Amino acid sequence: MIDNAQFSEMFAGAPIMAILRGMGTERSLAVATTAWDLGIDVVELPIQTPEDIEALKSVAAAARERGKIVGAGTVVTIEHVRVALTCGAAFTVSPGFDLEVVRASSESGLPPMPGVATATEVQLALSSGLTWLKAFPASLLGAPWIRAMHGPFPNAEFVTTGGMDAANAEEFLLGGARVVAIGSALEDPLQLPKLAALLKKDGPRGPEVL
Structure with a gap:
């Protein structure tokens, strides 16, 4: 079982x-x-080009020195799994659910996080032994999708990716997402400080978040 x-x-x-x-x-x-200095311990580097791979190697080495965690993203082939392992990644993330890729990652010692967007995919992933799933594209699925999926699949732990930023992160966390992953929005240097401030906010939050 994966x-x-x-x-x-x-x-x-x-x-x-x-x-x-x-x-x-x-x-x-x-x-x-x-990110690490602000308390955001986990980062992901998608590996789609040779430059991405070199960046992953360097960031993974820096993470080991600080006791932080780096994953490889956009892992869609078994070869990508091999590259992620060689570069020092601690886990893999995929945009969709491919059982062969998931299995190869798990067998390599890298916890896989496959992408899901339907109840069928969530059910298949859970039946395969996976509880942590990437909800993608989250901005199109919406926070209500997370709440709806938790009805029949209360054990699913969703990481929302795609269109996330400091403005909508709290909505998804309150909606039941366990983690919000911020990508393109990081072109704005103010995003990370805003996200760090969000982590420190007082008040009620969704189950086991913030």
């Missing part, structure tokens, strides 16, 4: 993940360092 319960410990510090897409090595290191 398992990805390790994400519960990875995201125990903060329900936010920074996705460093196509930033190159130098900027990826800088943004990752800022």
Whole structure:
């Protein structure tokens, strides 16, 4: 049975993940360092180009020195799994659900987080042993989708990705998402400080978030 319960410990510090897409090595290191300094412990680097792979290697090495966690994203082939492992990634993230890729990642010691967008995909992932799932594209699915899925699938832990930023993160967390992953919005340097401020806000929150 495949398992990805390790994400519960990875995201125990903060329900936010920074996705460093196509930033190159130098900027990826800088943004990752800022995220870590602000208390956002987990970052993901999609690996779609040779430059992305070099950036992942560098950020993963820096993460090991600080005891932080870096994952590889847009993992859609078994070869991507091999690359992620070689680069030092701690987990993989995929935009969709491919059982072969999920299995290869798990067998390599990298907890896989597949993408889901329908009840059928959620049910298939859960029946395969996976509880942590990437809801993608979250901005199109909407926070009500998270609440609706928790009805028949209360054990699903959703990480919302796609169109997330500091303005809508709280809505999704209150809606039941366990983690909000911020990607393209990080082109704005104010996003990370705003997200860090969100983590410190007082008041009621959704189950086991913030």
